[in-house]
Amino acid sequence: xxxxxxxxxxxxxxxxxxxxxxxxxxxxxxxxxxxxxxxxxxxxxxxxxxxxxxxxxxxxxxxxxxxxxxxxxxxxxxxxxxxxxxxxxxxxxxxxxxxxxxxxxxxxxxxxxxxxxxxxxxxxxxxxxxxxxxxxxxxxxxxxxxxxxxxxxxxxxxxxxxxxxxxxxxxxxxxxxxxxxxxxxxxxxxxxxxxxxxxxxxxxxxxxxxxxxx
Amino acid sequence: xxxxxxxxxxxxxxxxxxxxxxxxxxxxxxxxxxxxxxxxxxxxxxxxxxxxxxxxxxxxxxxxxxxxxxxxxxxxxxxxxxxxxxxxxxxxxxxxxxxxxxxxxxxxxxxxxxxxxxxxxxxxxxxxxxxxxxxxxxxxxxxxxxxxxxxxxxxxxxxxxxxxxxxxxxxxxxxxxxxxxxxxxxxxxxxxxxxxxxxxxxxxxxxxxxxxxxxxxxxxxxxxxxxxxxxxxxxxxxxxxxxxxxxxxxxxxxxxxxxxxxxxxxxxxxxxxxxxxxxxxxxxxxxxxxxxxxxxxxxxxxxxxxxxxxxxxxxxxxxxxxxxxxxxxxxx
Numbered sequence: 001x002x003x004x005x006x007x008x009x010x011x012x013x014x015x016x017x018x019x020x021x022x023x024x025x026x027x028x029x030x031x032x033x034x035x036x037x038x039x040x041x042x043x044x045x046x047x048x049x050x051x052x053x054x055x056x057x058x059x060x061x062x063x064x065x066x067x068x069x070x071x072x073x074x075x076x077x078x079x080x081x082x083x084x085x086x087x088x089x090x091x092x093x094x095x096x097x098x099x100x101x102x103x104x105x106x107x108x109x110x111x112x113x114x115x116x117x118x119x120x121x122x123x124x125x126x127x128x129x130x131x132x133x134x135x136x137x138x139x140x141x142x143x144x145x146x147x148x149x150x151x152x153x154x155x156x157x158x159x160x161x162x163x164x165x166x167x168x169x170x171x172x173x174x175x176x177x178x179x180x181x182x183x184x185x186x187x188x189x190x191x192x193x194x195x196x197x198x199x200x201x202x203x204x205x206x207x208x209x210x211x212x213x214x
Numbered sequence: 215x216x217x218x219x220x221x222x223x224x225x226x227x228x229x230x231x232x233x234x235x236x237x238x239x240x241x242x243x244x245x246x247x248x249x250x251x252x253x254x255x256x257x258x259x260x261x262x263x264x265x266x267x268x269x270x271x272x273x274x275x276x277x278x279x280x281x282x283x284x285x286x287x288x289x290x291x292x293x294x295x296x297x298x299x300x301x302x303x304x305x306x307x308x309x310x311x312x313x314x315x316x317x318x319x320x321x322x323x324x325x326x327x328x329x330x331x332x333x334x335x336x337x338x339x340x341x342x343x344x345x346x347x348x349x350x351x352x353x354x355x356x357x358x359x360x361x362x363x364x365x366x367x368x369x370x371x372x373x374x375x376x377x378x379x380x381x382x383x384x385x386x387x388x389x390x391x392x393x394x395x396x397x398x399x400x401x402x403x404x405x406x407x408x409x410x411x412x413x414x415x416x417x418x419x420x421x422x423x424x425x426x427x428x429x430x431x432x433x434x435x436x437x438x439x440x441x442x443x444x445x446x447x448x449x450x451x452x453x454x455x456x457x458x459x460x461x462x463x464x465x466x467x468x469x470x471x472x473x474x475x476x477x478x479x480x481x482x483x484x485x486x487x488x489x490x491x492x493x494x495x496x497x498x499x500x501x502x503x504x505x506x507x508x509x510x511x512x513x514x515x516x517x518x519x520x521x522x523x524x525x526x527x528x529x530x531x532x533x534x535x536x537x538x539x540x541x542x543x544x545x546x
Contacts, residue, residue, distance in 0.1 A: 037413075073330070074298075076297070077296060
């Protein structure tokens with residue numbers, strides 16, 4: 001797998017489309033144990049991301065990630081804006097100046113992105129947050145690369161791992177974010193942030209599968 | 215959804231325009247965002263106070279911009295924290311020589327966005343400190359969770375820290391006073407009906423005809439439990455018992471009382487609640503120094519109320535009595 005700047009831009013646009021398709025679902029998940037704005041705000045942010053990507057001349061992938069990160073920080077609000085914004089900005093720093101990325105680069109991006117989210121949100125695995133989807137996906141990516149699996153298979157495994165992570169969030173009580181106010185009452189509900197993280201990984205898998213020539 | 219709006223996407227912008235037209239003698243809006251600042255900002259010789267949060271809590275926070283309270287209020291989308299760039303613009307617009315204090319309600323998003331703005335301003339050489347208000351006793355405080363929410367008690371922080379800033383105190387002192395209020399204020403709310411976020415178009419929870427939610431948050435976050443509707447005195451007694459449990463008040467202590475309507479509860483009912491609050495305090499020998507009844511921190515059209523108690527000492531009493539002249543809170 002090797003993606004050029006325009007491929008990554010198309011991939012981010014696809015992520016935006018998936019968020020839009022799921023905005024009401026994400027909002028309903030959030031309303032159950034949070035404040036019910038996750039899908040709406042994420043959709044608002046990715047719409048602006050799309051406009052900005054189309055109107056900006058972007059030279060490399062690090063710059064593209066920075067644009068996405070800054071835009072999400074400035075448009076999404078709530079907790080998801082700073083968290084996803086920080087993830088994209090930190091992830092982008094791992095590929096600064098690069099005009100092409102492969103699976104190893106993607107692992108570096110994910111590594112920095114997850115570190116960024118943990119730093120900003122002071123969250124760890126098991127707190128019922130987006131980390132619970134992202135960290136298992138990241139581990140699956142690393143494992144797949146070690147086993148030298150094809151890119152599509154690696155991403156498929158990462159997608160499965162993220163989905164398992166989302167399902168795991170149903171079983172645990174929230175320790176971060178608004179849902180943590182509910183404590184034990186949050187058990188049984190899946191986390192909206194983990195779900196949007198899964199949707200992003202899923203979009204990446206679908207994108208690479210549909211563009212297997214890359 | 216039955217709302218007096220034009221378009222859900224522009225409710226905050228249109229509201230801001232209306233506020234500025236209503237109170238030109240108090241506030242102006244920054245061109246670059248939904249930020250209200252004091253008309254005379256920046257006041258260079260005092261500490262500047264910046265607060266804000268999601269919209270939908272009017273008169274919080276824009277209504278508290280003015281002499282003796284806030285220098286700037288940043289308005290996010292409905293129930294959504296404002297973004298760091300907006301808070302940063304607010305800081306830059308009001309920062310004088312004595313630095314800036316951010317007053318943040320304890321929600322994950324608010325804390326993150328305000329902290330990012332603080333980092334941005336510090337890179338510009340502006341001295342910024344922050345305090346986080348967490349007065350809601352409905353939520354258990356623990357190191358494992360986000361901690362207690364910030365609700366109506368925040369208005370006391372605005373008022374008292376605002377008075378300290380207006381008196382010319384330095385940033386460390388204003389922050390110390392704000393933290394003293396936070397340490398001594400406790401609140402708890404309840405809801406009779408839900409509210410509708412305009413962009414969502416439907417209520418974010420439902421309550422049965424005869425049900426109420428005790429401990430409800432100001433964004434419709436679930437509270438401690440649901441139960442059948444009871445008389446106002448019983449509800450007030452329950453809220454007060456949870457607040458007093460957490461407060462350590464003794465005979466002869468003095469408090470300020472705030473009975474806050476969530477948006478759709480008439481003053482008649484708030485006064486009925488206030489009557490019982492006073493009766494209970496009187497029974498336990500606690501003196502009421504000052505009472506505020508009205509809408510201070512609302513949740514759009516939610517019906518219900520919150521009760522806040524602030525334990526006072528001589529310093530807090532003097533600052534509470536100091537003049538403040540803002541659209542939403544006047545002490546003259």
